[in-house]
Amino acid sequence: MKDPRETNRQSKFFHHLSAISESVSGLSWVAVAPAPSPYVKEMGDSAMFYSNRVLKDYREVDKIHVEWVQNWSNVFKDLQEYVRKYHTTGLAWNTRGGNAMGNLKAAPPNCGVPPPPPPGIPPPPPMVKLDVKAAAADDGRNDLFASINKGADITTGLKKVSDDMKTHKNPSLREGPKPFVKQSSPAGRNSPARDPFSGTPRVVLEGKKWFVEYQKDNKNVKIDAKMAQTVYIFRCQNTVVQVKGKLTSVTLDSCKKSSVVFDNLVSGAEVVNCQSCQVQVMGLMPTISIEKTDGCQVFLSKESLNTEIVTAKSSEMNIVVPKPDGEFAELAIPEQFRTKLNGLSLTTTCTETC
Structure with missing residues (x-):
């Protein structure tokens, strides 16, 4: 089996894989005697070099990687405390002996059987889809035919055009739109550059x-x-x-x-x-x-x-x-x-x- 760390040197998670590769052997403390607790601590510390690289790359970019480093470090910290407390001189077995299968408890009745599903909900009544465009088109045709049927009275609804609205009597109406002139915006204030070394010491x-x-x-x-x-x-x-x-x-x-x-x-x-x-x-x-x-x-x-x-x-x-x-x-x-x-x-x- 190929080493995941060596086959992923171009990966952006190479430092993560290196931190795991350097410290994961600490999980083999069960084979260490007579003092497995210092061994767990030493393996956890061996990942610090690459953990620092992860913190350097993601400290101000993505906090989830910072949390990952903290959680990975806590794994070995808690494991060391557990080994020091319960397996001080090596892996401790049950001195009373016995069959491990005898510690299994019988499962409660109906264990794992899901409850019956709730009664089905009746389907909603079918919806009638209205053709809005067709209805609008019918209304437009009806209005057009009604106007045509007025005959000579079709012009009674038109408004009278006054002299100020006639182009031959008002030359200003014959002028086209004026060309667009870009307004000069006021010069913005140059904000001072932020000092990269300003922060809470x-x-x-x-x-x-x-x-x-x-x-x-x-x-x-x-x-x-x-x-x-x-x-x-x-x-x-x-x-x-x-x-x-x-x-x-x-x-x-x-x-x-x-x-x-x-x-x-x-x-x-x-x-x-x-x-x-x-x-x-x-x-x-x-x-x-x-x-x-x-x-x-x-x-x-x-x-x-x-x-x-x-x-x-x-x-x-x-x-x-x-x-x-x-x-x-x-x-x-x-x-x-x-x-x-x-x-x-x-x-x-x-x-x-x-």
């Missing part, structure tokens, strides 16, 4: 996710995070966020001239829709993703020299790495590529100007 922990939103000119945002937590930084400007402790992931979304400094990551960092932002890791960072960003500097530590860097639709990206003598070297990520057709495949290489 907040730094709050909701569940296992820190939200840092709409911070402006704040160089002292500090967070003490734990391993199972994530940090989501949204629409911040001229802001520095310092994160202490080991956590799962960090995301910068739609920020400008902002920086984030953290110790260690379990999953990775992500920079999306940002301008002139900086990311610095003091310890270990497995991966970093840069997407739709103009201007990004990533400062790596000695422990993060093997970090995997994924970029898409971005420019002015630089990686700063430490040298053995204690100095730092700045390396630019290529932005221009050359692609050649090789039979039925493509060969892409970096251009000389990269």
Whole structure:
């Protein structure tokens, strides 16, 4: 059977499928001993990286996807609580034994038999369809014949035309309609453009996710995070966020001239829709993703020299790495590529100007 996640990489629900694929093995806790509860928690946390991608894509577009992420996270949260309470050291069986079929109760009489249908309603009397057009036509013909039968008296009902209504005595009536002249509308007031960074600033922990939103000119945002937590930084400007402790992931979304400094990551960092932002890791960072960003500097530590860097639709990206003598070297990520057709495949290489 093919993996639904791998066969649907082009689907708009790929991040949903990835979140499920990363965490669904937590349902196999029945085979884990002697401590299945931490296993359920670990599998639920492994979906956070892709859950954050879903929140980033649909946070301000469709709330039903945000609810989906919350509900999927609650599945493992409630399951962990249940396993911790009733199956602390592994799957617990009924110690009293017995036949499971003996716990079935007899069904009540007439179970499942629907009540008789209500007596039928007599059909309404047939409706007579009136031909309105035919009746109107008959009335028109009758009026016409009645007028013709008047003979010489047919003109008695006409009105007399006065001089002011005659065109040969009133030249103004001979003028045609005036050409249409478009009236100039008053210049509308130019409404000021809405500041994308205007909003209610907040730094709050909701569940296992820190939200840092709409911070402006704040160089002292500090967070003490734990391993199972994530940090989501949204629409911040001229802001520095310092994160202490080991956590799962960090995301910068739609920020400008902002920086984030953290110790260690379990999953990775992500920079999306940002301008002139900086990311610095003091310890270990497995991966970093840069997407739709103009201007990004990533400062790596000695422990993060093997970090995997994924970029898409971005420019002015630089990686700063430490040298053995204690100095730092700045390396630019290529932005221009050359692609050649090789039979039925493509060969892409970096251009000389990269």
